[in-house]
Amino acid sequence: MALYTVAASVLAGLQRRDGALKTLVYKSRFQVLVYDLLFGKGLKCGGRWKVLVLKHQARLQAELARLKVRRKVSCNEDLLVPTEGVSQAPQVPRYVRVNTLKTCKDDVVDYFKRQGYSYLGRAARMEELSSLSGKQFLLDPHLPELLVFPPQTDFHENRLYIAGHIILQDKASCLPAFLLSPPSGSHVIDACAAPGNKTSHMAAILKNKGQIFAFDLDPNRLATMSTMLVRAGASCCELANQDFLTVDPSDPKYSNVTYLLLDPSCSGSGMVNRLPAEESAPSSERLRALARFQRKALSHALRFPALQRLAYSTCSVQQEENEDVVWDVLQEHGTAFRLVNVLPSWPHRGLATFPGAECCLRACPAATLTNGFFVAVLERQQECNSQGSSSSLPAEVDGGAERSQDGEGRGPRAACKKRRKKSRCVK
Numbered sequence: 001m002a003l004y005t006v007a008a009s010v011l012a013g014l015q016r017r018d019g020a021l022k023t024l025v026y027k028s029r030f031q032v033l034v035y036d037l038l039f040g041k042g043l044k045c046g047g048r049w050k051v052l053v054l055k056h057q058a059r060l061q062a063e064l065a066r067l068k069v070r071r072k073v074s075c076n077e078d079l080l081v082p083t084e085g086v087s088q089a090p091q092v093p094r095y096v097r098v099n100t101l102k103t104c105k106d107d108v109v110d111y112f113k114r115q116g117y118s119y120l121g122r123a124a125r126m127e128e129l130s131s132l133s134g135k136q137f138l139l140d141p142h143l144p145e146l147l148v149f150p151p152q153t154d155f156h157e158n159r160l161y162i163a164g165h166i167i168l169q170d171k172a173s174c175l176p177a178f179l180l181s182p183p184s185g186s187h188v189i190d191a192c193a194a195p196g197n198k199t200s201h202m203a204a205i206l207k208n209k210g211q212i213f214a215f216d217l218d219p220n221r222l223a224t225m226s227t228m229l230v231r232a233g234a235s236c237c238e239l240a241n242q243d244f245l246t247v248d249p250s251d252p253k254y255s256n257v258t259y260l261l262l263d264p265s266c267s268g269s270g271m272v273n274r275l276p277a278e279e280s281a282p283s284s285e286r287l288r289a290l291a292r293f294q295r296k297a298l299s300h301a302l303r304f305p306a307l308q309r310l311a312y313s314t315c316s317v318q319q320e321e322n323e324d325v326v327w328d329v330l331q332e333h334g335t336a337f338r339l340v341n342v343l344p345s346w347p348h349r350g351l352a353t354f355p356g357a358e359c360c361l362r363a364c365p366a367a368t369l370t371n372g373f374f375v376a377v378l379e380r381q382q383e384c385n386s387q388g389s390s391s392s393l394p395a396e397v398d399g400g401a402e403r404s405q406d407g408e409g410r411g412p413r414a415a416c417k418k419r420r421k422k423s424r425c426v427k
């Protein structure tokens with residue numbers, strides 16, 4: 001029982017934001033054992049303490065998973081809170097995504113107004129987000145269901161959050177599903193899905209109509225995801241504990257998959273509250289290994305025969321995991337796919353490492369008031385002899401119909417016209 005009490009007090013301390021998880025665990029009586037068990041490389045001791053800790057391993061791990069569900073975070077590091085003197089992380093606003101599977105923006109706005117918050121309407125410019133203070137809030141200028149509150153606003157105990165009516169999700173992390181915008185009824189793959197924030201966002205965009213095939217390698221993260229999806233009311237998802245690289249694109253089950261979201265494991269170097277400064281730059285060896293996987297996964301994703309549109313994203317700011325991956329894979333696939341010039345009003349674009357890289361989006365605290373992030377949207381090129389129709393996506397996503405990375409317009413007709421002049425759009 002003593003072990004439960006100590007573990008519970010560690011988790012309660014974390015909820016109260018008394019300090020970083022590591023600090024709290026190390027302050028406790030079972031510090032090293034519990035830390036090693038939950039976050040390290042397993043127990044290295046022997047004796048009765050090991051027996052005692054192992055006896056409660058499942059319970060401790062379940063508590064940790066429950067905490068991650070409550071915090072809606074994807075991995076252990078995301079539980080870290082800045083402690084004095086450790087973090088010089090810039091502050092980003094608190095973003096609240098309205099879960100349209102359970103409620104609507106107007107009802108959530110009314111709720112917060114009744115709670116004493118003052119609603120300032122839709123922001124016209126990004127700068128307005130950084131001047132929020134006290135109990136003010138805004139509607140985001142880019143994303144239609146995203147409310148913005150001052151940094152450090154904590155809604156983890158809020159009734160709407162607990163009921164799954166709001167999701168606490170950084171604005172940058174809302175971009176991939178928003179930019180993918182699968183129409184209701186579509187079949188979609190979420191290739192590296194857990195803990196599922198983007199999956200539940202896509203389910204909301206689909207209005208639960210259609211099918212999301214969600215894969216993840218990590219069973220614990222999938223368990224967390226499953227709980228979160230129930231809470232969010234997302235009912236159109238089929239979860240599989242499977243390596244996405246082993247999912248067969250020619251399996252008839254996926255023959256109608258037209259949209260795919262790929263948010264693979266990455267260095268996480270864009271997360272502002274994530275790691276102490278000295279750990280934030282990944283080693284070149286780690287970057288190489290991550291990029292190798294990311295390239296493989298992106299290349300594999302493009303092999304699904306009916307695929308029309310794909311969003312690739314990372315919470316990394318490293319070129320090796322972002323522009324380099326996209327460029328290498330585009331080259332490998334010839335003219336089959338090309339980049340879409342998404343969200344032209346977005347101020348921070350892909351690094352100009354190849355022609356057309358500015359079609360990609362980057363995010364960072366200074367330029368976009370978000371975590372560091374990268375998104376690229378790829379679309380299948382249409383046959384030149386098809387009756388090219390313009391994009392069915394909202395103009396704010398693709399910058400209006402018929403606008404492409406080369407500035408000559410988006411959509412099949414524009415692509416074909418351009419291809420007659422030059423064999424490849426993205427090169």
Ligand SMILES: C[S@@+](CC[C@H](N)C(=O)[O-])C[C@H]1O[C@@H](n2cnc3c(N)ncnc32)[C@H](O)[C@@H]1O
Binds near residue numbers: 191198
């Ligand atoms: C960045 S996280 C995904 C976050 C998630 N998209 C969200 O928004 O909540 C990357 C995920 O990829 C999973 N993963 C890594 N390699 C994988 C593979 N080969 N197949 C499927 N999932 C994988 C990891 O377990 C991890 O959960």
